[in-house]
Amino acid sequence: MTTSSLMPAWGVDHLPTLLAHCRQCGTYTFPSNAWSCRACGADTLDKVPMPQTPVLRNFITLHGDVVPGLTPPVVVGEVEIAPGVVEEALIAVDDESRLTLDMPMEAIGADPADTQRGLRFRPLEAQG
Amino acid sequence: MSRLLQERAVHVVGIGMHPYQFPSETPYVHLGLTAIREALKDAGLQWPQVQAAFVGTAAIGMAAGRVMLRHLGSTGLSVTQVENASASGSSAFRLACQAVASGEHEVVLAVGVDKTGHARRASGSDGLSTLSPTSNLPVAKFALLARRYLRDGELDVEALARVAVKNHGNAALNPYAQFRKPRTLEQVLASPKVAGDLTVQQCCPRGEGAAAVIVASAAAMARLGLARARSPRVIASVSTSEKLGRGDVPPIVDMVRESSLAALEQAGIGARDLDMVELHDAFSIEEIVYGEAIGVCQTGEGAHDLARGDTAIGGRCAVNASGGLIGMGHPIGPTGVGQIAEITRQMRGEATGRQHPGTRLAMAHMIGLGSVAIAHVLQKTD
Ligand SMILES: [Zn+2]
Numbered sequence: 001m002t003t004s005s006l007m008p009a010w011g012v013d014h015l016p017t018l019l020a021h022c023r024q025c026g027t028y029t030f031p032s033n034a035w036s037c038r039a040c041g042a043d044t045l046d047k048v049p050m051p052q053t054p055v056l057r058n059f060i061t062l063h064g065d066v067v068p069g070l071t072p073p074v075v076v077g078e079v080e081i082a083p084g085v086v087e088e089a090l091i092a093v094d095d096e097s098r099l100t101l102d103m104p105m106e107a108i109g110a111d112p113a114d115t116q117r118g119l120r121f122r123p124l125e126a127q128g
Numbered sequence: 129m130s131r132l133l134q135e136r137a138v139h140v141v142g143i144g145m146h147p148y149q150f151p152s153e154t155p156y157v158h159l160g161l162t163a164i165r166e167a168l169k170d171a172g173l174q175w176p177q178v179q180a181a182f183v184g185t186a187a188i189g190m191a192a193g194r195v196m197l198r199h200l201g202s203t204g205l206s207v208t209q210v211e212n213a214s215a216s217g218s219s220a221f222r223l224a225c226q227a228v229a230s231g232e233h234e235v236v237l238a239v240g241v242d243k244t245g246h247a248r249r250a251s252g253s254d255g256l257s258t259l260s261p262t263s264n265l266p267v268a269k270f271a272l273l274a275r276r277y278l279r280d281g282e283l284d285v286e287a288l289a290r291v292a293v294k295n296h297g298n299a300a301l302n303p304y305a306q307f308r309k310p311r312t313l314e315q316v317l318a319s320p321k322v323a324g325d326l327t328v329q330q331c332c333p334r335g336e337g338a339a340a341v342i343v344a345s346a347a348a349m350a351r352l353g354l355a356r357a358r359s360p361r362v363i364a365s366v367s368t369s370e371k372l373g374r375g376d377v378p379p380i381v382d383m384v385r386e387s388s389l390a391a392l393e394q395a396g397i398g399a400r401d402l403d404m405v406e407l408h409d410a411f412s413i414e415e416i417v418y419g420e421a422i423g424v425c426q427t428g429e430g431a432h433d434l435a436r437g438d439t440a441i442g443g444r445c446a447v448n449a450s451g452g453l454i455g456m457g458h459p460i461g462p463t464g465v466g467q468i469a470e471i472t473r474q475m476r477g478e479a480t481g482r483q484h485p486g487t488r489l490a491m492a493h494m495i496g497l498g499s500v501a502i503a504h505v506l507q508k509t510d
Contacts (some may be wrong), residue, residue, distance in 0.1 A: 009257040031256055039372060060271045060324030067261045074264050076323075078272055088260040088268060101279075105486070117258055 010119045012109045017047035019082050028082035054105040054121060055080045061096050077104055077110050092120040099123065130394050132229040137484035139359040139509065142171025144468035148306040148337035151244045156188050156336070156481055157196045160241035163338035163462070164200065167237070168423075171342050171354060178342065178373075180206035181234040181449060184220030186213060186459035187247035189197035191440060196241070206233070214408065215496030217339065218464025222365050224343050224503055230470030234348035238468075241338040242461035249497065254293040266410060266497070271324030274376060274413035278325065282426075291412035292330045292454055299451025301482035304466070306335045306457030325395040330412035332453035339465035341472070356509045360475045364394035364505035371438045371499065383501050384421040388493055391503035392423070397489060399423025402445050402505075404474055404490040406467035409452040415439075418448055422493060446484040451472060464502065467492040475508040 010018065018031030020029040021036070023046065027039035032047040040052065059077035062070070067093055075091040077099070091106060093099060129285045144166025145161040159185075169173060172341035193207040206227075216329045217240030224238035260348035262268040274288055281287070292404040293313050297414055311329055319329040334349040344352070349359065368387040373379040378392045405424055409415035416430035425433040433439055438448040450456045450470040453463065471490040495501050 030259070034256060038255070038452060053500050058272050058276055060268070060275050062262065062268060062271075064320070064322035064328070066265060066267055070261055074262075076268055076272070078301060079259075081259075084325050086373075088258070088263045088272070090262075123241065 012119065013106065015107055016049045018050055019048050019085065020045035021048045024053075028085050030081060030085050030087055050107070052082060052083050053124065054107065055103065055104050055121075056099060056121070057086055058101070059091060059096055059099050061081070073100070073105050077121065090120040092122040132363060133225065133362055136229045136231060138225045138228045138343050138362045139346065139349060140341055140468060140506065141219075141344045141349060141354045141359045142167040142173060142340075142342035142363065143472050144168070144170055144340040145304040145466065145469055146338040147304045148335050148459050150306065150333070150335055152336065155304045156192065156241050157199065159338040160196045160239055160340075163200055163276040163340035164237065164239055165239070167340035167342050173235065173352070175200040176203045178205055178235050178353070180202075180224070180227050181237040181239065182208050182210050182220035182223045182227075182239065183378045183478050184187050184210045184212075184217035184465060185242050185486060186216050187242050187460060189246060191251055192241070209382070210382050212498030212500060212502070213498060214410070214458065215464055215494045215500055215502045217463045217466070218492065218494040218502035218504070219367070221341060221465055221468055221504065222367060224341070225362050225365050225504075228343050228345050234345045236343050237340060238343065238465055239338065239340040240384055240462035240465035241506075243336045243461045244334045244459075247460070252496070262480050265465070267323045267326065269415050270411040271322070271326050273417065274326060274411070275324050276312065277413055277417060281431065283431050285317065285433070286313060287416070288325055288329070288412045288435050290431070291409060291415045292316045294434065295409060295415070295448050295452040295455040296329065296457075297370060298441060298482055299455025302451050302456055305451045305455055306333055306337070307451065307455050325414060326413070330454065332410045332458040335457040335459045336485070337457065337459040337462050339462040339469050341465050341468045358476050359474050359509055360506040361509050362504060363396075363507045364391040364503070366391040366394060366503045367500070369500045373463070380482055380499050381417050381421050383499060384418045384495070385495065387501035387503045388422040388491065391491065391505050395489075397505070400490055401489050403487045404446045404449060404471060404484055404492070405493065406448055406450060406452070406470055406490070408495040409454050410458055412454065413437055415447060415452065418493065422491065439483045441482055443456070446487075449479065449482055449484050452486060464492065464493055464494040467494065468504065468506070475506065
């Protein structure tokens with residue numbers, strides 16, 4: 001179960017087992033504790049890390065106070081975390097003007113003080 | 129269902145509404161009874177003549193139907209509550225049509241009624257966590273879709289805002305609408321931003337209300353002396369749900385395309401034969417992409433067609449002449465039934481002030497969270 005309505009349970013410590021990979025058809029499913037493969041319904045799944053560098057496919061800024069506890073403005077992106085798996089994710093930038101389509105991303109913790117709960121993504125070049 | 133409606137004609141013989149409105153203390157029973165009594169009067173029927181009722185609601189609670197309907201008289205009719213998110217009313221209408229088309233009943237009520245505030249979504253109880261707290265938030269999903277559409281079509285934000293200008297304008301002419309004020313392009317664009325390029329006037333409001341539709345078989349119409357010319361025929365009914373995405377087409381858009389195509393095939397017509405469409409414009413972008421998916425507009429041409437007035441009342445195909453979800457409102461349970469009421473009113477030529485001339489073929493298309501799609505095609509009866 002989600003531990004908080006604000007921040008999902010996924011943290012950087014979950015990155016090695018973020019996705020499920022289907023032994024039957026090879027499809028990736030998020031999250032890795034999904035009940036079965038989203039393509040074929042098989043429950044023979046292996047927990048695997050992201051098989052690729054995540055890529056930013058789209059992004060917007062949330063301006064309204066639409067999620068309790070999430071203080072706008074917040075940048076939300078669609079990040080491809082595996083072939084065919086594009087998930088909405090919080091993007092750790094102050095301003096969407098720093099982002100470009102199809103840029104490589106990296107997963108980071110919710111904030112510097114808390115890497116155990118919540119994943120956000122930031123442009124890969126921001127590393128270090 | 130695919131041949132049932134061709135084999136046994138189902139007609140909409142009565143329509144009634146309680147205006148959509150902002151949340152109030154009014155009990156849902158009053159909202160629902162107002163719409164049902166208006167539909168009975170409109171059809172010229174008495175309550176004991178109704179053999180079954182399907183009650184579309186998402187937020188009132190368990191067993192809302194009989195609690196409300198007993199005030200019309202405890203006739204012993206079949207009562208079924210239907211919850212299918214935003215498509216609850218459309219699903220109630222579909223079941224009412226099936227009940228008549230199957231031959232089980234001859235006169236059936238579909239009523240949508242809802243209040244805000246008590247709905248709980250199952251998506252938060254599936255035992256799985258998302259990456260983002262916005263993942264089940266429609267406004268974020270559709271703001272992302274809008275951004276993609278504008279970027280791919282090299283369009284500016286005015287393209288989206290024109291949907292709201294048209295639909296607020298239509299709603300201003302609809303006495304059952306929640307919003308009754310026309311809005312200018314400048315006003316729509318200047319209203320507070322919610323997500324991405326979507327401003328608050330491009331998003332449907334929260335609200336409550338009721339809509340009722342009575343359907344009957346041709347045999348019952350003849351026996352009861354109901355006027356054929358006032359009673360459009362339902363010539364297609366389709367229900368689908370989302371498949372996995374393929375390529376760059378968002379799964380929800382694919383779902384709209386496939387469900388509407390199936391409905392058009394069942395009706396034996398093409399999208400260009402439609403004079404009117406009522407569809408799920410909870411957010412402005414939806415009207416543009418669904419209009420294209422249904423085939424009212426060519427792919428990539430939705431915003432241009434809108435700007436040219438092709439989808440306005442009096443245009444080639446009026447989209448959301450009622451004001452749509454943005455202007456008329458989206459009380460959830462009633463919304464899909466209200467679409468059928470609007471189409472019926474238009475086919476009768478009784479949509480005073482917002483009449484789309486010559487409406488003979490129309491589609492009602494609704495989406496429910498999840499996502500599911502329900503499509504109906506109605507044909508004017510001579
Ligand atoms: Zn599989």
